[in-house]
Amino acid sequence: MSATGYLKRLGRRLTEDLDTLDAEEISQESKAAGARSAADCVRGEDAVMQGELRSVETCSKAAKTGVAAEFFDGSGTVTLKWMGRHRIPGIEPGRKVVVRGRVGEKDGRKVMYNPYYELLGDE
Template sequence: MPTTGYLKRLTRRLTEDLGNVDAEQIAAESQATGAQRAAECCRGDEVSMHGELRSVETCSRAAKTGVKAEFFDGSDVVLLKWLGRNRIPGIEPGRKITVRGRLAEHEGMKVIYNPYYELQGTED
């Protein structure tokens, strides 16, 4: 009987969308750290979340708009914006990070401006 469970899990892993598998793994890591879920947070909340940077956009010196990163915790996406910076060492796609700050909303998207952050170890 244990073989049936194993085959079912294996089949699920092989046929499931990779994005869903990734989201489940990130959500489990986030929950294990005791962090808040982005999907459950509202504008004005002081939040502490754990997740992964999906994309990072740096500005040119002329634009002076700052660094933008798409943060995903397995439940929702939050845009992180560091104003007045053109680059932040360690802020790169795929990096695990814990962020703290006040949640805002801009053009229908959740945003944290100038969040405090803690880079998590790399899995090299």
């Protein structure tokens, strides 16, 4: 490894926006695992994606009972919705997951209902 390459990467990490660096890191991990990127998924398609949960909320209104999470893989976001659940152990912000399911669309946003999921790491 050359010293100039190392210094260039170090300088970039010290000066670039943290959100951009975070997105690049998550995207690289997803590609390395062979997962599909959220940006490339289209409505009606079965997909396997790897990324992290940015936010998680529970809806307890009668018609909207469930857990909703914002999944981010560095390329885009997908809303994950588990219907009929009040809480899912391990589904929390910052957690890295692999999700599998059919991509849908609601209000112009990508959504995946009741996806299969696998928790990664011990975060």
